[in-house]
Amino acid sequence: MLVLVALSVLHLAAIILLLVATIDNAWWVTSTTSTDVWGRWMLTGNKWNLTDLPASYPPDYLQAVQATTVLACIFSIIGLFVFIAQLFTLPKGNRFTVSGVFQVLASLFIMIAASIYTDRFHANERSIGNYGHSFILAWIAFGLTFISSIVYFVLRKK
């Protein structure tokens, strides 16, 4: 019983981290900007304004990062529902493979997103700014979803 609660909490935490990483525009921050993957917040005077991302960003890589973060969120959320459904329908002694598959796919997609972002964006600006909380949460979410999927693949239903 405790194991199930812990698993659900882990899965839920992963979902929350994924959602924050996807929605919050804070993959890269400087003293006056907070940017990616959907828009750029710029501090002008005392107000933060949301502006478009610069056209110098490679559009295909940017859209790939957007798509894969969204897909990771979708798969993880569907995975939570599948896990709850499997709790009731799985015969005893079986493993939660389908939930594990969904979680491992979510982990794969967020890894793709974070990797593309690390490699292709702000490569020349390392001294001007630093990675923001969304970026860090994306990598942490990758770890959590991966661990979660391993547990689903190994655990057997009592």
Added chain:
Amino acid sequence: MLRVLALASVVLLGIAPQASQAITVYTSWERHALVGSDIRLSCTFFSWRSISEDVSFTWRYRPDGSKDSISIAHFAGGEAYTDNKGVFKDRVEFVGNPKRRDGSILIKNLDFSDNGTFTCDAKNPPDIVGRPSSVRLLVFENLPIQAGVITGAIIGVVLGLLVLIVVIYYLMRFLVARRVFSLSVSKHGKKKKEGSQQRQGPAPPADPSKVKAAASEKKKQESRKDKK
């Protein structure tokens, strides 16, 4: 309540005739084109009146960053006139069908200097009150990828594959289950036939209807077990 309704209908009847006199002109919002290509800028209008003989279309061009606009195409009195002196000399052609409310023009051999706003003004006398509509032309060397196309494509393909896999999985399960069921029934049917033929030899032939009833009863029991 009735009073409000009456008041509203009077107001609407007062406004309606004026609204029906205005002509509305439609063009695209923004067009993208490659340098050196041709582009057809469409312009159409909606008017409460039928198309008159004096329907007219006027196209104006305002370059990016400029405040003035020049006329480049004009259709009136059944005749089309195009630019024969300016930047669009011999490059613009009136290809619309004014009788069908189409006042489109074709601009050939685009260049970067053609970036700007094209305004279409249509008049259908006596319906002449209306606002012209503008279309912005952007000329590129290579057409850029539109925002969100790749994002949408990746998400759509992955989710589509997921749905496809789920559907195929359930379909296979359904088909395999059906095949297994029909196989077991046919096997059982053969066994029953052999059994009854052997019995007909030594003993007097059993009542065929009774044999059939017994066989169908057994089949029903078998199918109930299968379903469980």
